[in-house]
Structures are given as C-alpha cells and as structure tokens.
Amino acid sequence: MLRNGHNGHGNGHGGHRELPQLVIDDEANGLFRVHRSAFTDPEILDLERERIFDRCWIYVGHASEVPKPGDFVTRRVAGRPVIFTHGHDHKLHVLLNACTHRGAIVCRERNGNTKGFQCYYHGWTFSPEGELRGIPGEDAYEGTAFDKHERRLPEPPRVESYRDFVFACFDPHVESLRDYLADAAQYIDYVADQTEAGMEIVAGQQEYSMRANYKLLVENSIDGYHARTTHQRYFEYIAERGELDLQAMAEMMKVKGGRGLGGGKSLGNGHAVIGGGATSPWGRPIARWVPAFGEERKALLAAKIEKLEKRFGKEKAHMMTQSSRNLHIFPNLIINDIMAITVRTFYPVAPDYIEINAWALAPKDERPEDRALRLDNFLTFLGPGGFATPDDVEALEACQRGFKTIKESPWSDISRGMKRTPPQGDDELQMRAFWRQWWRLMNSPERISVSALPAGVGA
C-alpha cells in the first residue's frame, strides 16, 4: 500500500514515504470517507506504531493500582512489556521490563509488592525505581567502562499523570500531558471529582480481545448511532427491570429538537466525547436513582447530589451525577462514565487483532453494598459477558471480515450529520475528530509536538 518500503529498511526515516489518500475530508460536499486499507494493511500499522503510538501519550495505569511503596503491576504499554511501580522514592515509575544484561523479562508476575526485581537468568537485581542493585560476580567488570548506573532499567522518556491517570510517551519532545489532554481534561475531572477520597481501580481485570482493527473500537466506543440497533436487547432488559426511565430514553433518542445523547464534541488533539447534558435513561451508581436501586438509597443519593452541588455548582453536579458520556483520549484510552465507570485501553497486535484491558473505576470511600451495586450495574452492560459488549465485538469483527471486499468496496463512510449543527447524538462528528488527528499524524514524519500540528495538514 505504501509507495516506499520502510520497516527500517530502505529509506530509513520518514519524509520519503508517500501515503495514498486514506482520508477524504470534503467539507464543501459534506462527505467524509476512510479508505479500508487503514484497517487491513500491515504496513500502515507499522507506520501507526511509529507516528501514533510512539509519539502520543499512552495510558499506563491508575495510581490506585500501586498504592504503597514496592507495589507493582506488569502489563504491556504501546506493545512494550513494562513494570508499573510505586518506588521507595514515593514516585510512580514505568520500567521497561527487559533486563539490561541480555534482555530477559525481569518480572514475570502480574502484580505484587517487592523490595526489588531479580532477573533469574544470571541474577541481576533491580530496585522498584529501576536502579541496578546487584550483579553476581561484579568484579568481572573491573577495569572496564561498564557503568552500573547506565545499566538501570530504562523508563519511557516521559511519564506524567493527570488526576491519578498515569501516561507514558516514547517521544521525549512531546508537550506536557496536561497540554496534550486539551479539553478532555475537564471530562476526566467529572470522574475524578466524584469523591474527595479519590477514585480507585476495582480488583478484577477484564482481559479480552477482538479480531478487528483497533480503530474500529475507537469508532464504536464513541458511536451513538449504533445504540438503538446493536444494543436493543440491553434496553429491553433494563426496561423489564423497571430501571429504564422511558421518558428520559425518548428524550435522549429524539433525533430532532431533543438533547440527543448530548451530541459529539471534538476536544482537541483527536480527543472526543459523546454525551452532553441529557439525563441518562438508566441508573448511575454515583447518584442517579432508579427503582432497582432500592428506596433506602434514595435519600443517600439526594444527599450526594447536594454535596456535589455545593462543591462544584449545579451544572457540573448535574453532568457528574445525571448524565452519561463516553470519552476517547487519543489514541487508545476510553473512559466511559455510563452505568458505571469503565477505563478501557487496547493495542493492535496485528491489523485485524487487538488486545483489550478494561477495569471498573469507583470511589474509594464507597460502602461495600454500594460497591456491589455498582459492579452489578457494570456487568449488565459492559464486559465480555455483559449484555452489550459481546454484540459490539461481533459488529467490529463483522466489519473486519467485510473488509475482504476492499478491492470492490474500498471506502467506509463517516459523513453522518456533517452539515448538521448542533450535532446530534447519533452523528459521527466525534469519529471525524479522531480520523482528522490520525491523518495529520500519519502525514507528519517529523517528531513534533502533537498539538503544534497545523490543523489543515492532510485534511
């Protein structure tokens, strides 16, 4: 697909590669098209790794996952195995999990608490901050230029956090995380501000996969259009439980004149949100009461709303308690604040296969019975055994299979509502925000600050 070879052979660094027109952004005629090779071509994925995943801020984990010094979890971030640790220096570290001696994975456990990590191959030991502590037979390096400090476990060039969400970037020249997040930060605040005690990741990871391109999951995660058709069974289920507020539902789904799902909004740097201010038709554990929550909770939730109104004012409290939203942080983090809060990240293993990790986020000071209710509410909709997510997986895998017709049917259409203002909840503006940023980055060989890119490039 690409006109010049790459993969580190031939031309080496960017500038010479010419991408064919993969995105057609025709404002005048209200047409937006994406070429399906963007979902299928391995060379495009190679370029995405270089120009997107190695250049943007990538979510690592939440500070609550490693609350005490010595705590660690292992996972993959932008394809690299890492150890996310809480150092004895009281800082959070992201250590690349490969021994600086001859490369073995240093920590092979999922999580734990430790004084240090030992690579079992030849026994080198590292501190939770990544310093190389011990080398069996260290005298063998006497008289050489060997430098123990230089052989520490490397960290990504940049690691920063916002409201306990920790990110890493493999490009040292990236702007600060706060600048990168642009207008998405306020939507993280809606979640982070739910309690003064702070939020935490609940035990139990949903670790699954999809035989589909990661960008299909990006689109799907902020797609209001599919809710009515793909998730019909979910709405029927909560209606049966007496949990669904049919009036709110009608309002939310009204195409003309209603508040819709709130409409999509571009938040800068490719981030987007769907869901504005409309009251959700379903119960929300933070403070949107429905009969299924039980009479006993009614007064408790009302008190919670009052407290949040005092702290943040009526408008923000309404957003936090009554309305729902799906937030996409470019390129691969989703925070859905819906029936419960889910934090979801994913990474492409191949053009047609991704690995997904999802967690539930909850207030630290929640009563055990409220935590149980939240998790129950989570499972009705979300996750690989929920009443919605499997149908999303099915849809995206069906798209990927459909792309085998690429030669005869090369373009996907993402034009919905392109000439409609304000956008409706089932329009595709938020997806266009993603694709525009994707296309800009894919066309920028120089490693420059993401938000410094001229808005028009490639559009």
Added chain:
Amino acid sequence: MTSIAENKQALRLDVEEFLFQEAEVLAEWRLEEWLELFTDTGSYYVPPTDIQEADHRDTLFIIADDKERLKSRVKQLLGRFVHAEYPHSRTRRLITNVRVRKVEGDTVWVTANFVVYRIRLELNDAYVGRYEYRLKRVGDTFKIDERRAILDLEALRPHGKVSFIL
C-alpha cells in the same frame, strides 16, 4: 447393607449423570430446560481471568448472574437480538474429573474440569477451566444452587467474549 464407599460412588455417578445431561442440554441450546435445572435462588458466575477465587461483590467479574438476570440472559439468547450468538455457536463440552467435595444434608459440593469448544464462523475457541457447583438433592436428581465456571485462560484471548453459556 451398602458400604460408605459404595454410597460415595453411587453419589458421584448420580452427579456425573446430572452434569453430562446438563452438558447435552446446553450443547443443544435447550436453554429453557437448562434454566429449570436451577433452584429459585440459583446463580451463575464467571470470575475474572486474573483472580480466580473472588467475590463478585467486591471484584469485577465477567459474569455474575442472580436468578433474575439468568432468566433474562436465557430469554435474550433464545431471541433474535444477541447478535454475538446469531447464528448460534456450536458448543461441545468435555467434562471430566468429577469430584464430590462435600455433602451436608441435601447440599452437595461438586467440582469438575471442563473444556468447552465454541465453534462459529469458521473459528474454534477452546475455553478451559473448572466448574464449582453447589447442588441441592431433589428426589433422585439435583438442582443447581450455584454454578461457577472458573477459567484457566489467562485472558479471553483470542476468544474475545463469553456470549454463550459457559
């Protein structure tokens, strides 16, 4: 007089027969009938792949159904809108190592190993794990009071989902 050992063996055979029947009912998608195998308070759990022994009230599971949600799950699966299971998967359950762990009054605790093959759209995924049952003796058969399908998979990869009954 039958010995204790003979009694134990007879019980295990009854339990095995019950589990094998359940496997057949599930493979044939006779889900209404399957629901009948549960007590009124029967529940069905699939714990997360990273914590096999956990409580669904403080840990995020893959599935944690009480009887009400289980009824709805079955109704949905037999309807037209579980897109992930339409057309239906073929499933085949291999159930082995059936052990009676404990008996107290009419309650029997049972464990068994499973491999559940899910075959759909030219793909074949094997779900490997262990069942934990809490059964109630009812006449010469049982009702399921709790059913746990504990996966040995480290992640649902490449399986992606648990959209059928595991």
